[in-house]
Amino acid sequence: MIELQNAAMSYGGGELLSQMSLRLQPGSFHFLTGPSGAGKTTFLKLCYGELLPSGGHVSLFGRDVFRMDRDEIARTRQRIGVVHQDCQFLDHLSLAENVALPLTVAGKPVNSAELMELLGWVGLKRHADALPPQLSGGERQRAALARAVIMSPEVILADEPTGNVDWEMSQRLLALLIELNRMGKSVVIATHDLNLIRAAKAQVSARVLRIANQRLHLAGADL
Amino acid sequence: MIRLIEFLSFEKTGAGRVVPPTGFTARLTLFTAAAMAFLAVFALALSMATGRLADRWSEALARSATIRISAPAEQMETQLAAVLNVLSTTPGIASYRALELSEMEALLGPWFGPDLPVDALPLPRLVEVVETDDGVDAEGLRLRLSTEAPGAVFDDHTRWRRPLVEAAERLRSLGLLSLLLIGGATAGMITLAAQAALAANGQVIRVLRLVGAQDRFIARAFVRRFTARGFWGAMLGTLLGIFAVLALPEADDAGGFLTGLGFAGAGWLWPLIVPPLAALVAYVATRFAALRMLRRIA
Ligand SMILES: Nc1ncnc2c1ncn2[C@@H]1O[C@H](COP(=O)(O)OP(=O)(O)O)[C@@H](O)[C@H]1O
Ligand SMILES: [Mg+2]
Numbered sequence: 001m002i003e004l005q006n007a008a009m010s011y012g013g014g015e016l017l018s019q020m021s022l023r024l025q026p027g028s029f030h031f032l033t034g035p036s037g038a039g040k041t042t043f044l045k046l047c048y049g050e051l052l053p054s055g056g057h058v059s060l061f062g063r064d065v066f067r068m069d070r071d072e073i074a075r076t077r078q079r080i081g082v083v084h085q086d087c088q089f090l091d092h093l094s095l096a097e098n099v100a101l102p103l104t105v106a107g108k109p110v111n112s113a114e115l116m117e118l119l120g121w122v123g124l125k126r127h128a129d130a131l132p133p134q135l136s137g138g139e140r141q142r143a144a145l146a147r148a149v150i151m152s153p154e155v156i157l158a159d160e161p162t163g164n165v166d167w168e169m170s171q172r173l174l175a176l177l178i179e180l181n182r183m184g185k186s187v188v189i190a191t192h193d194l195n196l197i198r199a200a201k202a203q204v205s206a207r208v209l210r211i212a213n214q215r216l217h218l219a220g221a222d223l
Numbered sequence: 224m225i226r227l228i229e230f231l232s233f234e235k236t237g238a239g240r241v242v243p244p245t246g247f248t249a250r251l252t253l254f255t256a257a258a259m260a261f262l263a264v265f266a267l268a269l270s271m272a273t274g275r276l277a278d279r280w281s282e283a284l285a286r287s288a289t290i291r292i293s294a295p296a297e298q299m300e301t302q303l304a305a306v307l308n309v310l311s312t313t314p315g316i317a318s319y320r321a322l323e324l325s326e327m328e329a330l331l332g333p334w335f336g337p338d339l340p341v342d343a344l345p346l347p348r349l350v351e352v353v354e355t356d357d358g359v360d361a362e363g364l365r366l367r368l369s370t371e372a373p374g375a376v377f378d379d380h381t382r383w384r385r386p387l388v389e390a391a392e393r394l395r396s397l398g399l400l401s402l403l404l405i406g407g408a409t410a411g412m413i414t415l416a417a418q419a420a421l422a423a424n425g426q427v428i429r430v431l432r433l434v435g436a437q438d439r440f441i442a443r444a445f446v447r448r449f450t451a452r453g454f455w456g457a458m459l460g461t462l463l464g465i466f467a468v469l470a471l472p473e474a475d476d477a478g479g480f481l482t483g484l485g486f487a488g489a490g491w492l493w494p495l496i497v498p499p500l501a502a503l504v505a506y507v508a509t510r511f512a513a514l515r516m517l518r519r520i521a
Contacts, residue, residue, distance in 0.1 A: 050433075077434065088426070092240075107440070
Protein backbone atom coordinates (compact mmCIF):
# COMPACT_ATOMS: atom_id res chain seq x y z
CA MET A 1 0.00 0.00 0.00
CA ILE A 2 2.64 2.48 1.09
CA GLU A 3 6.19 1.57 0.33
CA LEU A 4 9.45 3.41 0.94
CA GLN A 5 12.73 2.33 -0.62
CA ASN A 6 15.82 4.05 0.74
CA ALA A 7 13.72 7.19 0.93
CA ALA A 8 15.44 10.34 2.17
CA MET A 9 14.13 13.77 2.97
CA SER A 10 15.80 17.10 3.51
CA TYR A 11 14.33 20.57 3.75
CA GLY A 12 17.30 22.14 2.05
CA GLY A 13 19.89 21.76 4.80
CA GLY A 14 21.29 18.37 5.73
CA GLU A 15 19.20 15.24 5.44
CA LEU A 16 16.51 15.08 8.09
CA LEU A 17 15.63 11.50 7.25
CA SER A 18 17.68 9.07 5.23
CA GLN A 19 17.71 5.49 4.00
CA MET A 20 14.22 4.68 5.15
CA SER A 21 12.67 1.49 3.86
CA LEU A 22 9.27 0.25 4.87
CA ARG A 23 6.44 -1.71 3.38
CA LEU A 24 3.11 -1.08 4.99
CA GLN A 25 0.93 -4.20 4.96
CA PRO A 26 -2.87 -4.17 4.89
CA GLY A 27 -4.31 -4.56 8.38
CA SER A 28 -1.09 -3.65 10.16
CA PHE A 29 -0.83 -1.40 13.19
CA HIS A 30 2.24 0.78 13.63
CA PHE A 31 3.37 3.36 16.09
CA LEU A 32 5.91 5.91 14.93
CA THR A 33 7.90 7.47 17.73
CA GLY A 34 10.90 9.65 18.22
CA PRO A 35 11.70 12.90 19.97
CA SER A 36 10.01 16.06 18.94
CA GLY A 37 11.62 17.40 15.78
CA ALA A 38 12.89 13.96 14.75
CA GLY A 39 10.78 14.04 11.60
CA LYS A 40 7.62 12.06 12.40
CA THR A 41 5.34 14.58 10.69
CA THR A 42 7.74 14.76 7.77
CA PHE A 43 7.67 10.97 7.46
CA LEU A 44 3.88 10.91 7.38
CA LYS A 45 3.81 13.68 4.78
CA LEU A 46 5.97 11.47 2.58
CA CYS A 47 3.41 8.71 3.10
CA TYR A 48 0.48 10.73 1.77
CA GLY A 49 2.30 12.54 -1.00
CA GLU A 50 2.40 16.01 0.46
CA LEU A 51 6.16 15.90 0.27
CA LEU A 52 8.27 14.22 -2.37
CA PRO A 53 11.37 12.37 -1.15
CA SER A 54 14.69 14.10 -1.84
CA GLY A 55 16.22 10.65 -2.40
CA GLY A 56 15.08 7.08 -2.94
CA HIS A 57 11.52 6.15 -3.82
CA VAL A 58 8.08 6.31 -2.30
CA SER A 59 5.18 4.52 -3.91
CA LEU A 60 1.55 4.76 -2.95
CA PHE A 61 -0.72 1.89 -3.97
CA GLY A 62 1.93 0.73 -6.39
CA ARG A 63 2.51 4.10 -8.05
CA ASP A 64 5.77 6.00 -7.73
CA VAL A 65 4.99 9.46 -6.33
CA PHE A 66 7.36 11.02 -8.83
CA ARG A 67 5.18 9.73 -11.63
CA MET A 68 1.96 11.08 -10.16
CA ASP A 69 0.45 14.41 -11.17
CA ARG A 70 -1.39 16.73 -8.81
CA ASP A 71 -4.77 15.21 -9.47
CA GLU A 72 -3.51 11.67 -9.04
CA ILE A 73 -2.07 12.60 -5.66
CA ALA A 74 -5.40 14.22 -4.78
CA ARG A 75 -7.22 11.00 -5.70
CA THR A 76 -4.76 8.95 -3.69
CA ARG A 77 -5.56 11.07 -0.64
CA GLN A 78 -9.12 9.87 -0.93
CA ARG A 79 -7.76 6.40 -0.11
CA ILE A 80 -5.56 7.49 2.79
CA GLY A 81 -7.22 8.96 5.86
CA VAL A 82 -5.01 11.50 7.58
CA VAL A 83 -5.43 12.99 11.03
CA HIS A 84 -3.18 16.02 10.80
CA GLN A 85 -1.18 17.19 13.76
CA ASP A 86 -2.72 20.66 13.51
CA CYS A 87 -6.22 19.48 12.56
CA GLN A 88 -7.14 21.99 9.90
CA PHE A 89 -10.78 22.69 9.19
CA LEU A 90 -12.79 25.14 7.16
CA ASP A 91 -13.82 27.48 9.92
CA HIS A 92 -16.91 28.80 8.14
CA LEU A 93 -18.46 25.34 7.79
CA SER A 94 -20.17 23.37 10.53
CA LEU A 95 -18.47 20.38 12.08
CA ALA A 96 -20.75 18.02 10.16
CA GLU A 97 -19.92 19.69 6.85
CA ASN A 98 -16.22 19.56 7.69
CA VAL A 99 -16.36 15.88 8.48
CA ALA A 100 -18.20 15.27 5.21
CA LEU A 101 -15.74 17.43 3.24
CA PRO A 102 -13.79 14.52 1.70
CA LEU A 103 -17.08 13.25 0.24
CA THR A 104 -18.01 16.70 -1.01
CA VAL A 105 -14.71 17.27 -2.80
CA ALA A 106 -14.87 13.78 -4.31
CA GLY A 107 -18.31 14.60 -5.67
CA LYS A 108 -19.94 11.83 -3.65
CA PRO A 109 -23.36 12.17 -2.04
CA VAL A 110 -23.44 12.72 1.71
CA ASN A 111 -25.69 10.29 3.56
CA SER A 112 -26.72 12.29 6.59
CA ALA A 113 -27.78 9.24 8.62
CA GLU A 114 -24.34 7.69 8.17
CA LEU A 115 -22.71 11.02 8.89
CA MET A 116 -24.59 11.31 12.18
CA GLU A 117 -23.67 7.73 13.04
CA LEU A 118 -20.02 8.55 12.46
CA LEU A 119 -20.28 11.68 14.60
CA GLY A 120 -21.92 9.58 17.30
CA TRP A 121 -19.03 7.11 17.08
CA VAL A 122 -16.54 9.88 17.91
CA GLY A 123 -18.96 11.39 20.46
CA LEU A 124 -19.62 14.62 18.60
CA LYS A 125 -23.26 14.27 17.65
CA ARG A 126 -24.22 17.16 19.91
CA HIS A 127 -21.71 19.42 18.17
CA ALA A 128 -22.72 18.63 14.59
CA ASP A 129 -23.72 22.24 13.94
CA ALA A 130 -20.87 23.85 15.84
CA LEU A 131 -18.15 25.73 14.01
CA PRO A 132 -14.61 24.31 14.41
CA PRO A 133 -13.26 27.31 16.36
CA GLN A 134 -15.91 26.64 19.02
CA LEU A 135 -14.53 23.14 19.73
CA SER A 136 -11.99 22.05 22.31
CA GLY A 137 -8.68 20.46 21.33
CA GLY A 138 -9.93 16.95 21.99
CA GLU A 139 -13.13 17.53 20.06
CA ARG A 140 -11.15 18.79 17.10
CA GLN A 141 -8.92 15.69 17.24
CA ARG A 142 -11.98 13.44 17.18
CA ALA A 143 -13.55 15.46 14.38
CA ALA A 144 -10.30 15.10 12.44
CA LEU A 145 -10.44 11.35 12.99
CA ALA A 146 -14.02 11.19 11.78
CA ARG A 147 -13.08 13.19 8.68
CA ALA A 148 -10.12 10.86 8.09
CA VAL A 149 -12.29 7.75 8.02
CA ILE A 150 -15.43 8.98 6.25
CA MET A 151 -14.16 7.79 2.87
CA SER A 152 -13.44 4.32 4.34
CA PRO A 153 -9.77 4.60 3.45
CA GLU A 154 -7.50 1.59 3.44
CA VAL A 155 -4.85 3.36 5.51
CA ILE A 156 -5.16 5.79 8.40
CA LEU A 157 -2.22 7.99 9.28
CA ALA A 158 -2.66 9.81 12.59
CA ASP A 159 -0.13 12.47 13.55
CA GLU A 160 -0.07 12.88 17.34
CA PRO A 161 -3.82 12.33 17.56
CA THR A 162 -3.63 12.52 21.33
CA GLY A 163 -1.38 15.54 21.32
CA ASN A 164 -3.49 17.91 23.34
CA VAL A 165 -6.07 15.78 25.08
CA ASP A 166 -6.12 14.29 28.56
CA TRP A 167 -5.39 10.63 29.29
CA GLU A 168 -9.00 9.54 29.29
CA MET A 169 -9.67 11.16 25.94
CA SER A 170 -6.48 9.72 24.50
CA GLN A 171 -7.72 6.26 25.54
CA ARG A 172 -10.99 6.86 23.72
CA LEU A 173 -9.21 7.97 20.56
CA LEU A 174 -6.90 4.97 20.78
CA ALA A 175 -9.92 2.70 21.15
CA LEU A 176 -11.42 4.22 17.98
CA LEU A 177 -8.22 3.61 16.05
CA ILE A 178 -7.96 0.04 17.32
CA GLU A 179 -11.55 -0.53 16.27
CA LEU A 180 -10.72 0.71 12.77
CA ASN A 181 -7.76 -1.64 12.66
CA ARG A 182 -10.02 -4.56 13.60
CA MET A 183 -12.16 -3.55 10.62
CA GLY A 184 -9.10 -4.30 8.48
CA LYS A 185 -7.55 -0.86 8.02
CA SER A 186 -3.84 -0.22 8.35
CA VAL A 187 -3.09 2.28 11.07
CA VAL A 188 0.01 4.37 11.66
CA ILE A 189 0.06 6.59 14.75
CA ALA A 190 2.86 9.07 15.27
CA THR A 191 3.31 9.81 18.96
CA HIS A 192 6.01 10.43 21.51
CA ASP A 193 3.71 9.20 24.30
CA LEU A 194 5.15 5.84 25.40
CA ASN A 195 2.29 5.23 27.81
CA LEU A 196 -0.11 5.33 24.89
CA ILE A 197 1.97 2.70 23.11
CA ARG A 198 2.02 0.47 26.17
CA ALA A 199 -1.73 0.82 26.55
CA ALA A 200 -2.24 -0.14 22.93
CA LYS A 201 0.06 -3.13 23.04
CA ALA A 202 -2.25 -4.73 25.55
CA GLN A 203 -5.08 -4.66 23.04
CA VAL A 204 -3.54 -5.03 19.60
CA SER A 205 -0.38 -6.44 18.09
CA ALA A 206 1.32 -3.19 17.25
CA ARG A 207 4.80 -2.69 15.89
CA VAL A 208 6.85 0.31 16.85
CA LEU A 209 8.92 2.33 14.41
CA ARG A 210 11.40 4.70 15.93
CA ILE A 211 13.15 7.60 14.23
CA ALA A 212 16.64 8.09 15.60
CA ASN A 213 19.79 9.42 13.97
CA GLN A 214 17.86 10.21 10.80
CA ARG A 215 17.02 6.53 10.36
CA LEU A 216 13.88 4.52 10.74
CA HIS A 217 14.31 1.59 13.15
CA LEU A 218 11.97 -1.21 13.98
CA ALA A 219 12.02 -1.05 17.77
CA GLY A 220 12.24 -4.17 19.89
CA ALA A 221 9.21 -5.62 21.55
CA ASP A 222 10.37 -4.42 24.95
CA LEU A 223 10.26 -0.68 24.29
CA MET B 224 -32.28 27.55 -18.58
CA ILE B 225 -32.93 25.73 -15.32
CA ARG B 226 -29.42 24.33 -15.45
CA LEU B 227 -28.06 27.81 -16.00
CA ILE B 228 -29.94 29.16 -12.98
CA GLU B 229 -28.72 26.16 -10.99
CA PHE B 230 -25.16 26.85 -12.08
CA LEU B 231 -25.46 30.50 -11.20
CA SER B 232 -27.03 29.94 -7.80
CA PHE B 233 -24.18 27.57 -6.93
CA GLU B 234 -23.02 29.76 -4.08
CA LYS B 235 -25.85 28.63 -1.86
CA THR B 236 -25.61 24.91 -2.54
CA GLY B 237 -23.30 22.26 -1.04
CA ALA B 238 -20.05 22.28 -2.98
CA GLY B 239 -20.17 26.02 -3.49
CA ARG B 240 -19.97 26.64 0.23
CA VAL B 241 -16.45 25.31 0.61
CA VAL B 242 -15.14 28.78 -0.17
CA PRO B 243 -16.20 31.24 2.52
CA PRO B 244 -18.37 34.11 1.36
CA THR B 245 -16.34 37.25 0.79
CA GLY B 246 -18.70 40.19 1.04
CA PHE B 247 -16.37 42.88 -0.20
CA THR B 248 -14.90 41.16 -3.27
CA ALA B 249 -18.36 39.90 -4.13
CA ARG B 250 -19.86 43.37 -4.08
CA LEU B 251 -16.89 44.80 -5.97
CA THR B 252 -17.25 42.21 -8.71
CA LEU B 253 -20.98 42.77 -8.93
CA PHE B 254 -20.46 46.50 -9.17
CA THR B 255 -17.73 46.18 -11.80
CA ALA B 256 -19.83 43.86 -13.93
CA ALA B 257 -22.85 46.14 -13.59
CA ALA B 258 -20.89 49.28 -14.48
CA MET B 259 -19.24 47.60 -17.45
CA ALA B 260 -22.55 46.25 -18.72
CA PHE B 261 -24.09 49.71 -18.41
CA LEU B 262 -21.26 51.14 -20.51
CA ALA B 263 -21.55 48.26 -22.93
CA VAL B 264 -25.22 49.01 -23.51
CA PHE B 265 -24.32 52.58 -24.43
CA ALA B 266 -21.48 51.51 -26.67
CA LEU B 267 -23.91 49.13 -28.36
CA ALA B 268 -26.52 51.85 -28.71
CA LEU B 269 -23.92 54.18 -30.15
CA SER B 270 -22.69 51.63 -32.68
CA MET B 271 -26.17 50.74 -33.77
CA ALA B 272 -27.43 54.30 -33.98
CA THR B 273 -24.44 55.49 -35.96
CA GLY B 274 -24.70 52.41 -38.11
CA ARG B 275 -28.29 53.23 -38.90
CA LEU B 276 -27.35 56.86 -39.46
CA ALA B 277 -24.59 55.97 -41.88
CA ASP B 278 -26.91 53.67 -43.79
CA ARG B 279 -29.67 56.24 -43.91
CA TRP B 280 -27.42 59.04 -45.05
CA SER B 281 -25.70 57.06 -47.70
CA GLU B 282 -29.00 55.64 -48.96
CA ALA B 283 -31.42 58.52 -48.77
CA LEU B 284 -29.00 61.27 -49.64
CA ALA B 285 -27.59 59.35 -52.52
CA ARG B 286 -30.98 59.57 -54.19
CA SER B 287 -31.64 63.25 -53.74
CA ALA B 288 -29.86 66.18 -55.34
CA THR B 289 -30.46 69.86 -55.93
CA ILE B 290 -29.96 72.20 -58.83
CA ARG B 291 -29.42 75.81 -57.86
CA ILE B 292 -29.97 78.51 -60.46
CA SER B 293 -28.46 81.91 -59.84
CA ALA B 294 -29.20 84.32 -62.62
CA PRO B 295 -30.35 87.88 -63.17
CA ALA B 296 -34.09 88.18 -62.55
CA GLU B 297 -34.96 88.59 -66.20
CA GLN B 298 -33.11 85.40 -67.23
CA MET B 299 -34.36 83.30 -64.33
CA GLU B 300 -37.45 81.88 -65.99
CA THR B 301 -35.65 80.93 -69.24
CA GLN B 302 -32.83 79.26 -67.40
CA LEU B 303 -35.30 77.41 -65.18
CA ALA B 304 -37.15 76.21 -68.26
CA ALA B 305 -33.84 75.12 -69.82
CA VAL B 306 -32.88 73.21 -66.68
CA LEU B 307 -36.24 71.43 -66.53
CA ASN B 308 -35.85 70.58 -70.17
CA VAL B 309 -32.40 69.12 -69.63
CA LEU B 310 -33.67 67.08 -66.66
CA SER B 311 -36.57 65.65 -68.65
CA THR B 312 -34.12 64.18 -71.16
CA THR B 313 -31.45 62.97 -68.74
CA PRO B 314 -31.40 59.27 -67.89
CA GLY B 315 -31.22 58.22 -64.24
CA ILE B 316 -33.66 60.78 -62.92
CA ALA B 317 -36.81 59.55 -61.25
CA SER B 318 -38.49 62.89 -60.65
CA TYR B 319 -37.76 66.56 -60.36
CA ARG B 320 -39.62 69.60 -59.16
CA ALA B 321 -38.92 73.31 -59.00
CA LEU B 322 -39.49 74.70 -55.54
CA GLU B 323 -42.22 77.39 -55.35
CA LEU B 324 -41.39 80.72 -53.83
CA SER B 325 -43.72 79.96 -50.93
CA GLU B 326 -41.71 76.81 -50.17
CA MET B 327 -38.52 78.85 -50.20
CA GLU B 328 -40.18 81.17 -47.75
CA ALA B 329 -40.97 78.24 -45.46
CA LEU B 330 -37.41 76.98 -45.73
CA LEU B 331 -35.86 80.33 -44.97
CA GLY B 332 -38.41 81.44 -42.42
CA PRO B 333 -36.70 79.86 -39.44
CA TRP B 334 -33.54 81.73 -40.30
CA PHE B 335 -34.75 85.14 -41.34
CA GLY B 336 -38.20 85.47 -39.79
CA PRO B 337 -41.66 85.18 -41.30
CA ASP B 338 -41.75 88.62 -42.86
CA LEU B 339 -39.00 87.90 -45.33
CA PRO B 340 -39.85 89.60 -48.64
CA VAL B 341 -38.88 86.58 -50.69
CA ASP B 342 -39.89 88.02 -54.04
CA ALA B 343 -37.80 91.15 -53.48
CA LEU B 344 -34.61 89.22 -52.80
CA PRO B 345 -32.27 87.97 -55.51
CA LEU B 346 -32.77 84.40 -54.35
CA PRO B 347 -31.62 81.49 -56.43
CA ARG B 348 -34.30 79.07 -57.67
CA LEU B 349 -33.97 75.51 -56.49
CA VAL B 350 -34.93 72.33 -58.32
CA GLU B 351 -35.22 69.19 -56.27
CA VAL B 352 -34.03 66.10 -58.14
CA VAL B 353 -34.64 62.48 -57.12
CA GLU B 354 -32.37 59.99 -58.82
CA THR B 355 -33.25 56.45 -59.76
CA ASP B 356 -31.48 53.51 -58.14
CA ASP B 357 -28.93 53.54 -60.94
CA GLY B 358 -28.15 57.19 -60.24
CA VAL B 359 -27.36 59.93 -62.69
CA ASP B 360 -24.13 60.64 -64.54
CA ALA B 361 -23.25 63.76 -62.56
CA GLU B 362 -20.41 64.93 -64.82
CA GLY B 363 -22.48 64.58 -67.98
CA LEU B 364 -25.35 66.48 -66.40
CA ARG B 365 -23.04 69.29 -65.26
CA LEU B 366 -21.65 69.57 -68.77
CA ARG B 367 -25.08 69.85 -70.38
CA LEU B 368 -26.24 72.34 -67.76
CA SER B 369 -23.24 74.58 -68.30
CA THR B 370 -24.08 74.94 -71.98
CA GLU B 371 -27.86 75.24 -71.70
CA ALA B 372 -28.22 77.11 -68.39
CA PRO B 373 -24.92 78.71 -67.31
CA GLY B 374 -26.39 79.86 -64.00
CA ALA B 375 -27.30 76.35 -62.87
CA VAL B 376 -25.19 74.34 -60.44
CA PHE B 377 -25.84 70.65 -59.91
CA ASP B 378 -25.24 69.61 -56.29
CA ASP B 379 -25.56 65.87 -55.72
CA HIS B 380 -24.66 66.23 -52.02
CA THR B 381 -21.64 63.95 -52.25
CA ARG B 382 -19.45 66.81 -51.18
CA TRP B 383 -20.92 67.08 -47.72
CA ARG B 384 -22.41 63.63 -47.53
CA ARG B 385 -19.18 61.70 -47.74
CA PRO B 386 -17.50 63.17 -44.65
CA LEU B 387 -20.73 62.73 -42.69
CA VAL B 388 -21.05 59.09 -43.65
CA GLU B 389 -17.38 58.63 -42.88
CA ALA B 390 -17.82 60.22 -39.47
CA ALA B 391 -20.80 58.01 -38.73
CA GLU B 392 -18.86 54.93 -39.76
CA ARG B 393 -15.91 56.02 -37.65
CA LEU B 394 -18.24 56.44 -34.70
CA ARG B 395 -19.59 52.96 -35.25
CA SER B 396 -16.07 51.49 -35.24
CA LEU B 397 -15.29 53.45 -32.09
CA GLY B 398 -18.40 52.02 -30.49
CA LEU B 399 -17.36 48.48 -31.40
CA LEU B 400 -13.82 49.15 -30.20
CA SER B 401 -15.28 50.42 -26.92
CA LEU B 402 -17.19 47.17 -26.59
CA LEU B 403 -13.97 45.21 -27.01
CA LEU B 404 -12.18 47.41 -24.49
CA ILE B 405 -15.04 47.04 -22.03
CA GLY B 406 -14.85 43.27 -22.42
CA GLY B 407 -11.09 43.30 -21.90
CA ALA B 408 -11.30 45.57 -18.88
CA THR B 409 -13.99 43.35 -17.39
CA ALA B 410 -11.81 40.28 -17.90
CA GLY B 411 -8.89 42.09 -16.28
CA MET B 412 -10.81 43.26 -13.27
CA ILE B 413 -12.47 39.91 -12.68
CA THR B 414 -9.09 38.21 -12.95
CA LEU B 415 -7.72 40.55 -10.30
CA ALA B 416 -10.70 39.97 -8.04
CA ALA B 417 -10.41 36.20 -8.52
CA GLN B 418 -6.72 36.31 -7.72
CA ALA B 419 -7.41 38.30 -4.59
CA ALA B 420 -10.04 35.77 -3.58
CA LEU B 421 -7.67 32.85 -4.24
CA ALA B 422 -4.87 34.49 -2.28
CA ALA B 423 -7.19 35.30 0.62
CA ASN B 424 -8.34 31.69 0.72
CA GLY B 425 -4.94 30.01 0.80
CA GLN B 426 -5.85 28.17 3.99
CA VAL B 427 -9.12 26.92 2.49
CA ILE B 428 -7.30 25.66 -0.59
CA ARG B 429 -4.73 23.86 1.59
CA VAL B 430 -7.43 22.09 3.58
CA LEU B 431 -9.28 21.14 0.41
CA ARG B 432 -6.14 19.62 -1.05
CA LEU B 433 -5.41 17.76 2.18
CA VAL B 434 -8.77 16.03 2.02
CA GLY B 435 -8.22 15.07 -1.59
CA ALA B 436 -9.77 17.84 -3.69
CA GLN B 437 -8.55 17.96 -7.27
CA ASP B 438 -7.67 21.27 -8.90
CA ARG B 439 -10.81 21.08 -10.98
CA PHE B 440 -13.02 21.03 -7.90
CA ILE B 441 -11.22 23.91 -6.21
CA ALA B 442 -11.16 26.00 -9.37
CA ARG B 443 -14.85 25.33 -9.96
CA ALA B 444 -15.78 26.64 -6.53
CA PHE B 445 -14.22 29.98 -7.45
CA VAL B 446 -15.14 30.01 -11.13
CA ARG B 447 -18.84 29.45 -10.56
CA ARG B 448 -18.96 32.09 -7.95
CA PHE B 449 -17.36 34.72 -10.17
CA THR B 450 -19.36 33.64 -13.19
CA ALA B 451 -22.55 34.09 -11.18
CA ARG B 452 -21.47 37.49 -9.96
CA GLY B 453 -20.45 38.53 -13.46
CA PHE B 454 -23.81 37.43 -14.82
CA TRP B 455 -26.07 39.01 -12.22
CA GLY B 456 -24.00 42.18 -12.07
CA ALA B 457 -24.12 42.53 -15.85
CA MET B 458 -27.85 41.79 -15.80
CA LEU B 459 -28.38 44.67 -13.41
CA GLY B 460 -26.15 47.01 -15.42
CA THR B 461 -27.82 46.03 -18.68
CA LEU B 462 -31.30 46.70 -17.34
CA LEU B 463 -30.20 50.07 -15.99
CA GLY B 464 -28.54 50.82 -19.32
CA ILE B 465 -31.70 49.92 -21.23
CA PHE B 466 -33.79 52.13 -18.99
CA ALA B 467 -31.32 54.97 -19.45
CA VAL B 468 -31.52 54.60 -23.23
CA LEU B 469 -35.31 54.43 -23.04
CA ALA B 470 -35.33 57.60 -20.98
CA LEU B 471 -33.50 59.52 -23.73
CA PRO B 472 -35.67 62.02 -25.58
CA GLU B 473 -37.67 60.48 -28.44
CA ALA B 474 -35.83 60.24 -31.74
CA ASP B 475 -37.66 62.53 -34.17
CA ASP B 476 -37.97 62.37 -37.93
CA ALA B 477 -35.11 64.74 -38.47
CA GLY B 478 -33.08 61.84 -37.08
CA GLY B 479 -30.64 64.07 -35.32
CA PHE B 480 -27.63 62.11 -34.27
CA LEU B 481 -27.92 62.65 -30.52
CA THR B 482 -31.63 62.07 -30.23
CA GLY B 483 -31.30 58.99 -32.41
CA LEU B 484 -29.12 57.21 -29.83
CA GLY B 485 -30.92 54.01 -29.01
CA PHE B 486 -32.10 50.75 -30.43
CA ALA B 487 -34.66 50.11 -33.12
CA GLY B 488 -36.92 47.11 -33.52
CA ALA B 489 -35.07 43.83 -33.09
CA GLY B 490 -32.04 45.88 -32.10
CA TRP B 491 -33.52 45.93 -28.61
CA LEU B 492 -32.53 42.28 -28.29
CA TRP B 493 -28.85 43.08 -28.64
CA PRO B 494 -28.29 44.35 -25.08
CA LEU B 495 -29.60 41.01 -23.85
CA ILE B 496 -26.41 39.30 -24.98
CA VAL B 497 -24.41 41.47 -22.56
CA PRO B 498 -25.09 39.41 -19.38
CA PRO B 499 -24.28 36.01 -20.92
CA LEU B 500 -21.22 37.55 -22.52
CA ALA B 501 -20.12 38.98 -19.16
CA ALA B 502 -20.66 35.55 -17.58
CA LEU B 503 -18.53 33.98 -20.29
CA VAL B 504 -15.77 36.54 -19.81
CA ALA B 505 -15.88 35.98 -16.03
CA TYR B 506 -15.84 32.21 -16.49
CA VAL B 507 -12.81 32.21 -18.76
CA ALA B 508 -10.91 34.81 -16.73
CA THR B 509 -11.48 33.12 -13.37
CA ARG B 510 -10.79 29.64 -14.63
CA PHE B 511 -7.54 30.77 -16.16
CA ALA B 512 -6.51 32.61 -12.98
CA ALA B 513 -7.51 29.77 -10.68
CA LEU B 514 -5.81 26.94 -12.55
CA ARG B 515 -2.64 28.96 -13.00
CA MET B 516 -2.58 29.89 -9.31
CA LEU B 517 -3.30 26.34 -8.12
CA ARG B 518 -0.47 24.98 -10.20
CA ARG B 519 1.90 27.36 -8.48
CA ILE B 520 0.99 26.47 -4.90
CA ALA B 521 1.47 23.07 -3.29
N1 LIG C 1 8.51 22.98 5.82
C1 LIG C 1 9.65 22.87 6.51
N2 LIG C 1 10.73 23.58 6.10
C2 LIG C 1 11.89 23.47 6.77
N3 LIG C 1 12.07 22.71 7.84
C3 LIG C 1 11.03 21.99 8.30
C4 LIG C 1 9.76 22.05 7.65
N4 LIG C 1 8.91 21.23 8.30
C5 LIG C 1 9.62 20.70 9.34
N5 LIG C 1 10.88 21.17 9.32
C6 LIG C 1 11.93 20.78 10.28
O1 LIG C 1 12.10 19.39 10.20
C7 LIG C 1 12.30 18.87 11.47
C8 LIG C 1 11.32 17.74 11.71
O2 LIG C 1 10.04 18.26 11.80
P1 LIG C 1 8.78 17.31 12.02
O3 LIG C 1 8.72 16.35 10.91
O4 LIG C 1 7.60 18.18 12.22
O5 LIG C 1 9.16 16.56 13.37
P2 LIG C 1 8.21 15.85 14.42
O6 LIG C 1 6.87 15.69 13.81
O7 LIG C 1 8.89 14.55 14.71
O8 LIG C 1 8.19 16.71 15.63
C9 LIG C 1 12.17 20.00 12.47
O9 LIG C 1 13.45 20.41 12.84
C10 LIG C 1 11.50 21.07 11.68
O10 LIG C 1 11.95 22.34 12.10
MG1 LIG D 1 5.08 16.42 14.28
